[in-house]
Amino acid sequence: MSTQKKAVALISGGLDSLLAARLMLDQGIHVEGINFYTGFCVEGHTHAIRKKDKAKPKRNNALWSAEQLGIKLHIIDIIEEYKDVLINPKHGYGANMNPCLDCKIFMVHKAKQWMDENGFDFIITGEVMGQRPMSQRKDLLPVVVRESGADDRLLRPLCAKNLGATLPEREGWVNREQLKDFSGRNRKPQMALAAQFGFEDYATPAGGCCFLTDKNYSNKLVDLWQARNKKDYELDDIMLLKVGRHLRPEPHYKLIVSREDGENKFLQGYKKQFATIEIKSHNGPLTLVDGELSDEEFRFASRIAARFSQGRDADNVTVKVTRKDGEEQLFDIAPMPVSEIKQEWYI
Amino acid sequence: MSQYTLDARYSLCPMPVIKTQDKIAQLQAGDILEVTCTDPGALHDIPAWCRINGHLVKESSEHDDEVVIVIQVVG
Numbered sequence: 001m002s003t004q005k006k007a008v009a010l011i012s013g014g015l016d017s018l019l020a021a022r023l024m025l026d027q028g029i030h031v032e033g034i035n036f037y038t039g040f041c042v043e044g045h046t047h048a049i050r051k052k053d054k055a056k057p058k059r060n061n062a063l064w065s066a067e068q069l070g071i072k073l074h075i076i077d078i079i080e081e082y083k084d085v086l087i088n089p090k091h092g093y094g095a096n097m098n099p100c101l102d103c104k105i106f107m108v109h110k111a112k113q114w115m116d117e118n119g120f121d122f123i124i125t126g127e128v129m130g131q132r133p134m135s136q137r138k139d140l141l142p143v144v145v146r147e148s149g150a151d152d153r154l155l156r157p158l159c160a161k162n163l164g165a166t167l168p169e170r171e172g173w174v175n176r177e178q179l180k181d182f183s184g185r186n187r188k189p190q191m192a193l194a195a196q197f198g199f200e201d202y203a204t205p206a207g208g209c210c211f212l213t214d215k216n217y218s219n220k221l222v223d224l225w226q227a228r229n230k231k232d233y234e235l236d237d238i239m240l241l242k243v244g245r246h247l248r249p250e251p252h253y254k255l256i257v258s259r260e261d262g263e264n265k266f267l268q269g270y271k272k273q274f275a276t277i278e279i280k281s282h283n284g285p286l287t288l289v290d291g292e293l294s295d296e297e298f299r300f301a302s303r304i305a306a307r308f309s310q311g312r313d314a315d316n317v318t319v320k321v322t323r324k325d326g327e328e329q330l331f332d333i334a335p336m337p338v339s340e341i342k343q344e345w346y347i
Numbered sequence: 348m349s350q351y352t353l354d355a356r357y358s359l360c361p362m363p364v365i366k367t368q369d370k371i372a373q374l375q376a377g378d379i380l381e382v383t384c385t386d387p388g389a390l391h392d393i394p395a396w397c398r399i400n401g402h403l404v405k406e407s408s409e410h411d412d413e414v415v416i417v418i419q420v421v422g
Contacts, residue, residue, distance in 0.1 A: 063399065076365075
């Protein structure tokens with residue numbers, strides 16, 4: 001009697017990985033999912049932070065996919081290890097700060113480690129040849145195979161027929177004839193397959209699942225590195241890049257101004273790590289101050305913060321500045337007119 | 348059977364799920380784990396993770412911007 005073969009599936013929460021795993025389940029393969037958390041995942045964060053988004057349904061799409069498939073899902077925190085991928089990508093960045101090819105290589109490499117540690121036989125991904133310009137180009141798919149160390153234990157069920165046979169196919173663990181030959185950016189074959197399997201309400205993230213593909217987010221990350229004069233970050237740094245308006249009036253300091261109540265509340269959690277500006281005489285945003293400021297600069301920054309408060313048209317607004325050492329000061333200042341807030345301050 | 352608590356407040360999903368997953372990996376069948384979170388997404392994600400992995404959610408509630416989920420570990 002043959003032993004049931006086991007595959008670990010990279011589950012992103014998108015349609016392709018869902019379909020790839022389902023194709024394997026239909027061939028009698030034991031499948032478990034693995035999902036890597038880099039800190040840059042779009043998944044749910046904006047919903048959690050911004051009050052205006054809270055009416056929208058919240059779900060983790062990787063968990064949702066696993067539940068649809070009836071498989072276990074292992075979510076792995078790779079925040080620390082991922083830093084080297086982002087800071088020193090061997091294959092460079094995409095259109096923004098997205099190191100997609102290095103990221104894919106790293107994740108398949110981690111999946112290979114997990115496969116070896118847990119006695120699994122092969123790895124599956126939802127990659128489709130030619131679907132993405134950086135990580136899924138035909139000439140780059142072999143690079144992932146080679147540099148991840150997965151070699152011929154990496155099977156891409158959605159485009160396998162366009163590629164050479166892998167070990168699971170050659171050994172007869174899976175039937176190659178039942179795999180797919182999808183290619184290119186056309187999503188219709190995947191949507192048809194989803195309909196065939198009865199999958200509805202699957203995730204279709206318009207901008208992908210990673211903040212690093214976002215131009216505005218990437219600009220903020222580059223600004224952070226330039227201001228610190230080094231390419232490094234902690235989890236809190238990259239979380240804060242997702243929140244608020246970011247303005248840099250001078251090279252040595254940045255203001256993070258909340259945009260609504262949900263962000264105000266989220267930023268409250270950082271009050272011990274940053275100097276803050278709070279509007280006392282009117283409703284207004286909480287502002288985090290990243291940098292060392294003189295009294296005069298705090299007054300200037302407070303005028304900017306007051307511009308975003310309900311006292312924006314008042315002659316005077318009272319603000320409370322709390323420095324990082326806890327010292328508090330009240331200032332009466334005139335909110336800065338919108339015409340004086342330079343566009344180039346916005347990051 | 349032992350009772351445990353996990354403070355996953357002020358971390359955003361999926362970190363509360365990851366912390367729950369890692370904590371449960373250290374527990375025995377029948378143990379009870381009470382997880383407290385501030386990300387409302389945890390109210391959906393932790394029970395989903397439990398369903399997938401066969402653990403039992405005995406109770407979940409949300410009040411004062413905190414989510415509390417009580418899980419019984421199933422072997």
